[in-house]
Amino acid sequence: MRPEPFGALLYHFGTRRLSFLKNQTVLAVVRSLADHPSARAACAAAGVPDAELPAYARALAALADSKMITERTLA
Amino acid sequence: MTLTQDRASVRSPGRLADLFERGLAAPICLTWELTYACNLACVHCLSSSGRRDPRELTTAECEAVIDTLRRMQVFYVNIGGGEPTVRPDFWELVDYATAHHVGVKFSTNGVRLDAAAARRLAGSDYVDVQISLDGATPEVNDAVRGAGSYATALRAMTNLAAAGFRGFKLSVVVTRHNVSQLDAFSQIAGRFGAQLRLTRLRPSGRGADVWPELHPTAGQQRELYDWLAAHGEQVLTGDSFFHLSPYGEPLPGLNLCGAGRVVCLIDPVGDVYACPFAIHENFLAGNVRQPGGFEAVWRDAPLFARLRAPQTGGACRSCGFYDSCRGGCMAAKFFTGLPLDGPDPECVRGHGEAALAAAGLAARPHPAADHSHRPGRRAVPVTIARRPPGRSCDENPLAPPAPAEPGRP
Numbered sequence: 001m002r003p004e005p006f007g008a009l010l011y012h013f014g015t016r017r018l019s020f021l022k023n024q025t026v027l028a029v030v031r032s033l034a035d036h037p038s039a040r041a042a043c044a045a046a047g048v049p050d051a052e053l054p055a056y057a058r059a060l061a062a063l064a065d066s067k068m069i070t071e072r073t074l075a
Numbered sequence: 076m077t078l079t080q081d082r083a084s085v086r087s088p089g090r091l092a093d094l095f096e097r098g099l100a101a102p103i104c105l106t107w108e109l110t111y112a113c114n115l116a117c118v119h120c121l122s123s124s125g126r127r128d129p130r131e132l133t134t135a136e137c138e139a140v141i142d143t144l145r146r147m148q149v150f151y152v153n154i155g156g157g158e159p160t161v162r163p164d165f166w167e168l169v170d171y172a173t174a175h176h177v178g179v180k181f182s183t184n185g186v187r188l189d190a191a192a193a194r195r196l197a198g199s200d201y202v203d204v205q206i207s208l209d210g211a212t213p214e215v216n217d218a219v220r221g222a223g224s225y226a227t228a229l230r231a232m233t234n235l236a237a238a239g240f241r242g243f244k245l246s247v248v249v250t251r252h253n254v255s256q257l258d259a260f261s262q263i264a265g266r267f268g269a270q271l272r273l274t275r276l277r278p279s280g281r282g283a284d285v286w287p288e289l290h291p292t293a294g295q296q297r298e299l300y301d302w303l304a305a306h307g308e309q310v311l312t313g314d315s316f317f318h319l320s321p322y323g324e325p326l327p328g329l330n331l332c333g334a335g336r337v338v339c340l341i342d343p344v345g346d347v348y349a350c351p352f353a354i355h356e357n358f359l360a361g362n363v364r365q366p367g368g369f370e371a372v373w374r375d376a377p378l379f380a381r382l383r384a385p386q387t388g389g390a391c392r393s394c395g396f397y398d399s400c401r402g403g404c405m406a407a408k409f410f411t412g413l414p415l416d417g418p419d420p421e422c423v424r425g426h427g428e429a430a431l432a433a434a435g436l437a438a439r440p441h442p443a444a445d446h447s448h449r450p451g452r453r454a455v456p457v458t459i460a461r462r463p464p465g466r467s468c469d470e471n472p473l474a475p476p477a478p479a480e481p482g483r484p
Contacts, residue, residue: 002101002148006094009103011150013178013200018103018150020091 003027010068017066026059033069092331098383101147101373104313104338106351109137109165110157111343111446114186117209117220119248119282119289122342122354124157125448131343134164136364140341141168143369144177151178151201155351157343157446160187166195173201182207182246184224185231193234205244205272206231211259215252219289236267244311246272249299250289257302261310273303275315277352278410278420280442286411293428296421297322318403318419321396332405335360335382339373347372349382352406355443389416396424403427412438 002009007021008030021027028046029039036042043056063069112127113120132140144152152172159165160183172179180203188196188204196202206228210216213225235243245264247253253260257273264271278286291299300319303310303326314328329337334350341347345363348354360379361372373379391402402408403419411420412434418426 002150004100005097009099009150011178013150016203022091022094 001030010063012066012068015067017068019063019066019068026056029056029060030063030069034072092329095329095333095337096331096383096385098336098379101144101149102337102339103150104153104333105144105149105341106153106155106338107140107341108155108157108343108351109159109168110162111444112161113156113158113184114161115158115184115221115224116448117224117281118285119209119219119250119276119280120447121277121280121282121352122155122157123280123442123445123447126446127157128344128444128446132345132363134167136345137164137168138171140345140363140369141172141175141177143363144172145175147370147373149177151180151203153351154179154181156182158184158186160192166192169202173199176201179203180205180244183231184220185228188231188234190234190237193231193238193240196235197238197240203243204235204240205246206235206269207246207248208260208263209248209250210253211256211263215256218252219250232263232267232269235269241268243267243269244272245269246274248276249273249291250276251291251295252289254291254295254299257299261306270311271309272311272313273315274313275318275404275407277404277406279352279406280354281447283410283439283442290421293423293425296423300326300423318400318407318421319423320399321423325399330399331401332403334358334405335376335379339379341369347376349378350406352404353409355409355440357409357440358406359443387416389414391416391418391426394418394424394426410440410442412436412440 007023008027010019010021021030025046025048029042029048032042032045033039036045039057039060040053043053048056060069108122110127110131111122111124113124116125159181169179178201182205185206196204207220208216208225208228209219210225216225217223232245245260247260261271276282276286276290296319299316300322303312303316304323308327312326312328314330314333316326317328317330320326320330334353338350339347339360340351340354341363342354347360347362347369349358349360358378360376363369363372388397388402391397400419402416403422405415407420408415408417411431413420413427413430418430420427420431
């Protein structure tokens, strides 16, 4: 993950796909996913209003589809 | 590279292309030509390659560039040439890059991809390979790339497939003579478990001399657009064909000229140009050997600042299709003698043909450097130094006195 003025760029070496985080809020959400029990909690902590939760859910689902983020495994 | 545009967009402040026009903290696509040496002499070579340049970066200097790319979080580099694999330290540099988490995608004519090299490549997640082939038949390919080059490429692909390397790229420059072979290229790629990549013929390097006869005709451009639109994301294009977008829906990709904004070129002597198709002093931003190295060039070069500033659109601004083609390719305009703020020479609205006729051949600029093989001269082997020679004659006793080169450090 590489920070950029508009958000961040992500690159996956396995799939060779590039994805974009188009603003700072979604970057904050992705960065803090591991620290929260759920994606919803991560969104709340980053200050995402309830009305925008569906858009964030779609963005995170797209990242999961392209394997940029994965379900956590129990340590 | 595959761009999953709009996948992760939330409350988008604008199209990605609009964000990228202002430039990025580091390039997405960095092309690095490791050497001007090449075993072939393709008629359309972008870099007029053939003979090694004695000033080429040393192994240590290449490693320092890789250290910089790692620091800048450049995900991967597209290595080319010349033929990069003829550099004796090529594999050493690939290993150095991947060990430092800089991915490598390299373009080759396949000359050094024997079975052992293919096995080595198949074992790494961080290395991708592009085999160049410009005809689906030996006749069409060898007319452009030289006798025997079709067989060399097919042998390399056979070795990669046998080693279990899946998804390497079959890279084709689309010309007047191979545009009717796109389905045949797809079949060849399929046969070897490869992915097809099509790119645009640019009038750069030696390509300037053959472009008038080799570039697709207007009718062929339309066929090409339809084929690309039908095959979508299965075919990579390196965002080559955004000048065709006014035919209909935009093609997959960013659809903008990335020069100095999301792409650039490091040439074999360390010169940094705005894009791989613009090896000319007008597009020279600096050199990796200067203080601050590549990072300072990318961040501070006045040329790059100009390219990242809002563009006016010039003569194209009044055209209703400007938002889809954005005036086309800067290098294609420059090397055909057209103004940079006017139409692309292959403008699908036909404005390029009129502009070409008006500009005439005399307006075409001369390429900056020519490393082509010289007929009748015997090759002189030139070694890769571990550190730069103090004087040119330390490298070659026949070296002429160093000429004054404005713009070069």
